[in-house]
Amino acid sequence: MASSKSVVIAAFIANAVIAVLKFLGFLLTGSAAMLSEVYHSISDTGNQVFLLFGIRYSEREPTQKHPFGYGKAQFFYSFLVAVFLFGIAGWESLSHGIHVFTHPAPVQPSTETLFGYRFPSHWVNYGVLLGAIAFESYALKTAYAGLTQQMQEHDWETIAEAFRKTSDVTTLTAFTEDTIAIAGAGIALAGVYLTRVTGNPRYDAAASIGIGILLMGFSLALAWENKRLLLGESLPPEDERPLRELITSVDGVHHVDDLRTVFFGPEQLLVAANVSFEKTLDTELIDERAATIETTLIHHEDQIKRVYIEPEV
Structure with missing residues (x-):
């Protein structure tokens, strides 16, 4: 349980910082992909709050009404993460990307001034996304250490086997979320770069659509994993x-x-x-x-x- 909590706290700190940076990047550049990444990071940060609440709730002592304790609270709150946070964030990213793709606006070159220095605004996106990848890599390393510990304890040979058999949905959620966060930042970086190079805003919009599909796919996968535990799955x-x-x-x-x-x-x-x-x-x-x-x-x-x-x- 302590390992799960440290994984979630590390992810919360990383995602909170990244959400602020991405929002500033969106305000400066108006990038559709950056807005999708803002939705992504906000959902990630909210995810950690839900998971921490689930951990805290599950630590309550058994009562006459709940003789086996409150351990399944973690399954429930992780399910809420899938349905409300990632599902909503994924849909918002997808719909915004589709709107921009079907109604593209010309890309206008612009510059920003910071501490007296002028620089192209698209470099803001590059810096924010590269910083996001760095922060998420730190969080992913922590989550991977927690998942690896479980694999060693239970003699699971692959990550795929761990996904099928683990009951620690908190670490599972954090690991998958951090992996997808890095992938999403990479997609956004590619979209921003291609739009800047070609002058075609549809690359940026396509990146937003890709991020939305990624989030919604993760939402379904996470909901499915929690369903089996909420319904009372047995050992294989x-x-x-x-x-x-x-x-x-x-x-x-x-x-x-x-x-x-x-x-x-x-x-x-x-x-x-x-x-x-x-x-x-x-x-x-x-x-x-x-x-x-x-x-x-x-x-x-x-x-x-x-x-x-x-x-x-």
């Missing part, structure tokens, strides 16, 4: 198989009749199993074996926080 069969083997390895266990797993928060897994014990065991021994199963499972997998064993004879 290949990860449940070792748990079955551990249970059957306990002395006195005859068979595992049923095994169910579900995440009730990031890195918080519940395991429930119907276990058939040998007929020779009395009630006291069955209770001891059930306690052994619980200890064995928790020691085997750090994500397992609760174990329920239903004895069958």
Whole structure:
């Protein structure tokens, strides 16, 4: 949890600074791609606020009304990020880009004055976007370190596998967001440069459209990832198989009749199993074996926080 929070805080600082710089760049140049990047960075900054609130909310102690705690709050707020922030920002970028593309205005060369020096205004965009890439690279490095730590803990071989299996949607969201932020800044940089070189404003508008599609695509992907956890996804069969083997390895266990797993928060897994014990065991021994199963499972997998064993004879 501490790792997730540091990832989000690093991304929040980077995105807040970048949003201000991009807005200043837009005011000076009127670039459609820069306005799209302003929407992008504002959504990124709001994203971090939502994620930090989700982390804080999920740390509340379990209550009678919520006996398994509030861990799923992170899934919910990450879902809101996808639907409201990235979806809206993506649509605004796309619609603005389409408007500029269909109603292009001539590119007028202009200069700005700063501290007595005059310089071409398009250099403002170059500087802001290159600075954005630098800041986002720092945030991405922090998010990648958090994701790599999870991969090492769970023996995941690729980032794609981590995306399919992780329950830490906070780190997942930050990593994906930072990656797309760098891609968006690169697209905007290309659009601004081509418009300046060719004098055709449609390159700038096309960059805005591309950024909008990128944001909306990420919105759908993130919403889908959170849907599986909000609905109570279990571990993949290949990860449940070792748990079955551990249970059957306990002395006195005859068979595992049923095994169910579900995440009730990031890195918080519940395991429930119907276990058939040998007929020779009395009630006291069955209770001891059930306690052994619980200890064995928790020691085997750090994500397992609760174990329920239903004895069958």
